Amino acid sequence: MHCREIPLTVWVLMFISTSEETCTSRLHITAVEGEPFYLKYCSSSPEHGKKTTTIKWYKNESHGPVDLSLRSSPRILLRDYVLEFWPVELSDSGSYSFQMGNDTHDWKLNVIPRSPHSCFTEKLVMSKAVEVKKSLQIPCEHNYYQQLANRTVLYKNCEKMENNQNPFLKNAEFKDQGYYTCVFFLHHNGKLFNVTKTFNITIVGDHSNIIPALLGPKIEEVKVELGKDIQLNCSALLNEKDIIYWNTWRKNGKDPNVHEGEVTRIRTSEGKWLASTILRIENVNTRNLNFSYNCTAVNEGGIDTKSFLLLLKEDMVDIPGHVFTRGMIVAVVISVVVVCLVTMGVIYRVDLVLFYRHFMGRDETLTAVVDEIHSLIEKSRRLIIVLSKSYMSSEVRYELESGLHEALVERKIKIILIEFTPVGDFRFLPQSLKLLKSHRVLKWKADKSLSYNSRFWKNLLYLMPAKAVKPCRDESEVLPVLLKS
Ligand SMILES: *[C@@H]1O[C@H](CO)[C@@H](O)[C@H](O)[C@H]1NC(C)=O
Ligand SMILES: *[C@@H]1O[C@H](CO)[C@@H](O)[C@H](O)[C@H]1NC(C)=O
Ligand SMILES: *[C@@H]1O[C@H](CO)[C@@H](O)[C@H](O)[C@H]1NC(C)=O
Ligand SMILES: *[C@@H]1O[C@H](CO)[C@@H](O)[C@H](O)[C@H]1NC(C)=O
Ligand SMILES: *[C@@H]1O[C@H](CO)[C@@H](O)[C@H](O)[C@H]1NC(C)=O
Secondary structure (H helix, E strand, O other), rough: OHHHHHHHHHHHHHHHHHHHHOOOOOEEEEEOOOOEEEOOOOOOOHHHHHHHOOEEEEEEEOOEEOOOOOOOOOOEEEOOOEEEEEEHOOOHHHEEEEOOEEEEEEEEEEOOOOOOOOOHHHHHHEEEEEEEOOOOEOOOOOOOOOOOOOOOEEEOOEOOOOOOOOOOOEOOOHHHHHEEEEEEEEEEEEEEEEEEEEEEEEOOOOOOOOOOOOOOOEEEEEOOOOOOOEEEEEEEEEOOOOOOEOOOOEEOOOOOOOEEEEEEEOOOOOOOEEEEEEEEEOOOHHHHHEEEEEEEEOOOOOOEEEEEEEEEEEOOOOHHHHHHHHHHHEEEEEEEHHHHHHHHHOOOOHEEEEEHHHOOOOOHHHHHHHHHHHHHHHOEEEEEEEEEEHHHHHHHHHHHHHHHHHHHOOOOOOOHHHHHEOHHHHHOOOHHHHOOOOHHHHEEEOOOOOOOOOHHHHHHHOOOOOOOOOOOHHHHHHHHHHHHO
């Protein structure tokens, strides 16, 4: 592979060096004012050989030739075979001569004004046709000024191109057609100049013809409503000169409500044409139904036809649009309100309960206590009542009474009454307590804790339900706390 690449490189280098030939061989030259410009004599022999002979540049004025070396102008530079203008002006138009020994050469220079509205001059464009899909290349190269230019900008139709690759290269599309201007920026004697080079690029289609092809199915059913207007769009991919048309004739003539539209053509990126024609049917009636409206595209190479069939739209049980919209709005609003209320309820539930209680005047505190007593009584086999004056209030009395009723009437619970204060000291005592058998009443007479062996504790133990003694059990667990002291 590598061996093959070497001759190719050499070939490219040779190509570049020949294209370096920058001399001006044409007789008539056009230049644009304000741009750097040069004339270069095309020497038939190598430059070095003749350097010794004197070189003269003349401008041929009406009164005769003027030696340019004698006319001092900072704009005009003489460099052997080259005459440079920095820049060329309208007044530079005229005939120029180069003289070297017996060799002479003449040019007719025409300097034209710069276009005030455009970035290029139409007279100086190079036209180039590029076939679509083939390579489009804009080489921003300048044989003479390339070395001096330190910036090159490409414009398309005088708009700076974003993708400023050089050379600009892509597969041609029709949209690429336009004027491409390369602007070379040069510095000379501390001034900034620019030289332009503009290509007029035309994209041409390939010349192969296609068979016209209509878009969509061969038979297209169109649902219509009577009294409405409808448009049938027939489109085909075809060549520039191909024909597309509607066939809407019946035996008894054309329907008066059927109108054939103009054919519109758009060039595709492939260089073919997308042609469309519209058939407009106004105020659709039953005559228009079940009839084939045919569309045809044709050229010498082939033909394509398509049928449009109008069918009546089935009556759909549909909610009218405005009712549906209103329903949706109401549903959404209700949902939002419900969500808000639930959220508020969760956040302010304590406040809501307090508010409710405040207005209903409910008092649940009593039942709470009573229920507790009831449930405890239900689980018990003995009810020990310690009578103490300081503890006897009217509320407790009520609870005690109802508890006693539960214990004595409904359940078989035995009561043990411990008189901490003598019964006689109470002005009110439940009747049932007074009826209690005397052996079930224990009187506390001491003023300090009594020992476990005392008569009082033995009597209490006796009144309590008998319990099987578990041998392994630690004694302290069974004993009441009071005994320990
Ligand atoms: C090129 O130079 C001319 C003056 O010689 C100036 O009017 C023009 O704007 C310059 N173009 C750009 C692209 O800078
Ligand atoms: C550019 O090329 C098109 C197509 O060849 C041509 O019609 C047009 O006149 C050209 N424009 C200029 C300014 O030469
Ligand atoms: C272009 O060249 C000028 C003069 O040689 C120099 O001052 C300037 O920095 C250069 N600009 C760039 C972008 O190279
Ligand atoms: C008809 O259909 C073609 C292809 O789909 C489309 O480009 C064109 O805009 C349509 N014409 C109308 C009037 O809708
Ligand atoms: C339309 O085309 C269909 C199928 O090709 C054909 O049967 C029908 O007669 C044509 N109608 C008209 C009006 O040409």
